[in-house]
Amino acid sequence: MATQRDVARAAGVSLAVVSAVVNGTSHTRMRESTRTRVLRAMQQLGYQPNHAARSLRLNHTGMIAMILNKLDNPVYGPLRQGVYEAAAEHGATVLLGDAETMRSGSQFLTRLLSQGTVDGILIRGEGLLDDDVMAELRSHPKPILILEHAPDHPWIDIDDRRAGEIATRFLVNLRHRHIVFIGGSGYISQQRYLGYQQAMDSAGLAPAPHLATGFGEQAGADGLRQAMQAATAPTAIVVNNIMSAVGVLAAAHDLGIAIPDRLSVIGIHDVDLMQHLRPAVTAVRMPMYQLGWAGVEALYDLIAGRPGTGGLITDPEPELVIRDSATALNPPGT
Amino acid sequence: MATQRDVARAAGVSLAVVSAVVNGTSHTRMRESTRTRVLRAMQQLGYQPNHAARSLRLNHTGMIAMILNKLDNPVYGPLRQGVYEAAAEHGATVLLGDAETMRSGSQFLTRLLSQGTVDGILIRGEGLLDDDVMAELRSHPKPILILEHAPDHPWIDIDDRRAGEIATRFLVNLRHRHIVFIGGSGYISQQRYLGYQQAMDSAGLAPAPHLATGFGEQAGADGLRQAMQAATAPTAIVVNNIMSAVGVLAAAHDLGIAIPDRLSVIGIHDVDLMQHLRPAVTAVRMPMYQLGWAGVEALYDLIAGRPGTGGLITDPEPELVIRDSATALNPPGT
C-alpha cells in the first residue's frame, strides 16, 4: 500500500509537501503546478492516508462512540440518524455499542478505554450499565456525555416528564377517570410517571401506582394483566415503552378487551410500526433526532473544552400523534 | 495520560519490558518480581495502551466493519449478535454502518477506505450499495466478505430459496391452491420467490407472478391490495419481508379480510414481534445468528490469507415456526 513517502518520491517532492497537499495546510506553501503533480501521483498510486498514523500524531481519531441500552429498539432509529448526521458534520464516524454486551472486560469496553480509539463517548441507558463499567468509563480521559438526565455528568435529555403529562392530559380530556400508567424501570420511566401523576393531580384524579413491569412486548402484556386485576378496571392506559404497547395490544386481544371501545391506549415514543398496528396506536412523538444531533454538538463542545450546552430539550416539544387506539369515554350522545 | 514510557520510568525498567508485560511476549523475559513491579506501576498511573500507536506498529486494528442495508430491521438483531460474539472471540470490535448513509464521499466510507481503520469488511445488502461505492470499496486492500450470494467476491449466505420453499410447501400441505408471493427487490427476494415457484411447481400448482413491492410495512400493505385484485383471490400469502407482514396484517384488517380464516399468511424471517402480533404470525426462522458468526470466521480466514470457507449455510436449516396466522383451507370436516 502506498504511503506518503511513495507519493513524495513519485512526485519528486518531499514528505512535507505531500502532507500539506493532503491537509491543505497553509504552513507549507507550494506552486499550483506542484500541487497538481502531487495530486496526480496520489491518484496513480491509489494513495489512502493511514488513519492510525494520523490518529497517533494528531491525538484525535475522528470517531465517537455511542452506547445504547438496546440497539434493536426502533425508537433509536431517529436518534442514530441525528447522531450520524451531526457527527458527519464534524468529520467524525460513530462506533455503536450495546449496553447489554458492555460487561467489564468486554471487547468493546476495552477498546473504548484504550487511548486513541475515540474522541468522546455518548451514552443512553446509563442506569443499565454496571457500576463498575461506569467507573471504568469515568476514568477515560476523553469526554463522556449522557443522553439522559445525570446528576454528576454532563448530560442532555428529552422532556420525559412532559411526555407523560401530555399523554395523560389527552386521556383526561377524553373524560377518562381511571387511568393507569404501565412503566418500566429506571429514571426515564420514573420521569414519565411523574408527568402522569402531575396531570392526574391537576385534574383532581387519583394516580394509580407505577406498574413497573420492565421493557418490551412481554412487559406490556404483563402490565395490562396486572392493571385489569384492580378493583375498578381502568378505562385508559398510558404505556411507557413503545414496544410494550405492542404487548398491551396483544394481551387486550387475548383477554377480549376491545381497543379503543373498552380501553384507550396511548404510548410514549412514536415509531413507524405504531401506524401499522391495528388499531393504529396513538402516541407521543419525542424529538429523538434532535436529541442525537444536540448530543453530538454538546459532546464536541466538551471535546473542545467548552462548557457544553446540555440540559433538557424543550424545542420541539413532545408531540401528540392521534390515531385510533384512544377514544372519548362518554361521547356527548350518552 | 500515562504512556509506556511513564510506566517504564516509574517501574525503573525499559520500555521493552513494559511492552512485554502488556503483551505477554515471551521474547523479552523477566523476573516475576520485575513483572509485578511493572504491573503495579501501570495500575498506579492508570496506564491504558494507545490504540492508534499499536495499530500503526502492528498494521492491524482489531476492528472490523459491518455494513447493513437497514440497521433498524429487527431481523438483524441476531446477525449482529453473532457477529459481535464471534468478533470478540477474535479480540475484535465491530464498526457498524448503514448502507443508506454510505454515499460516495460519506464520512463512513472515507473512514473505511483509509488505511489502518479496520482489518476487514462485512457487507449485507450489497445490491443496495451504489456501484461507485462498491468500486471504491473493492480498491480497499483489506478483505471484504459479502453476507449474501455474490458472483465475484467471497461470500456466505443463508438458504433463502429453501426458506421460500418451506413456507410455500407448508401452505400447500394446508391444502391451499391459490398462493401468492409478496416480495421485495433484489437477489434475496428473488431467491425466495424461486423457492416458492419450486414448491408450487412440484405441487402441480401455477405460481403467481412475483409481487415486488419493496420493503417494510407499507410494501406489505401494497402487496396485499394488489394480490386481492386478482381474478381469483388468493387464500394464502407468503410474505418475503417480516416487516411487510405487519403491513399485510394491517391491510387485511382494513379490507375486512379475516386472518387466518379467509387468508393464511406466512412470513420469512422470524423476530420477537411476530409472536406479539394478533394473530401471531407463522414464520420461517432463518439462521441469522449463525450467518453472523460464520461470516466473521470466514472474514478472518481471508484476513489470515486462507481461502475462506464461504457458501450457503445449510445447518441449521430454515425452521418453520407455526403460530396463528395460517390455517388449513378445507378442514377434513367439510
Added chain:
DNA sequence: CTTCGGTGACGTATCGTTAATTCAACGTAG
C-alpha cells in the same frame, strides 16, 4: 552592492508501540 522580505520547499523530531538486536552479568563445564 548589500539587505530584506516573501515564496516554495525540504529535513527531521515526534506521537506510543513493538520486535529485533545487543549487552551485561552470572554460573558452569572443560
Added chain:
DNA sequence: CTACGTTGAATTAACGATACGTCACCGAAG
C-alpha cells in the same frame, strides 16, 4: 582460569503522518 550458554533486561529502528524550524532563491528597496 577461560570459554560459553543462559538469563534478564536495555537500546534502538521502524510504523506513517504532521508541523516546526530551516533554507535557498529571487526580486526589490536602500
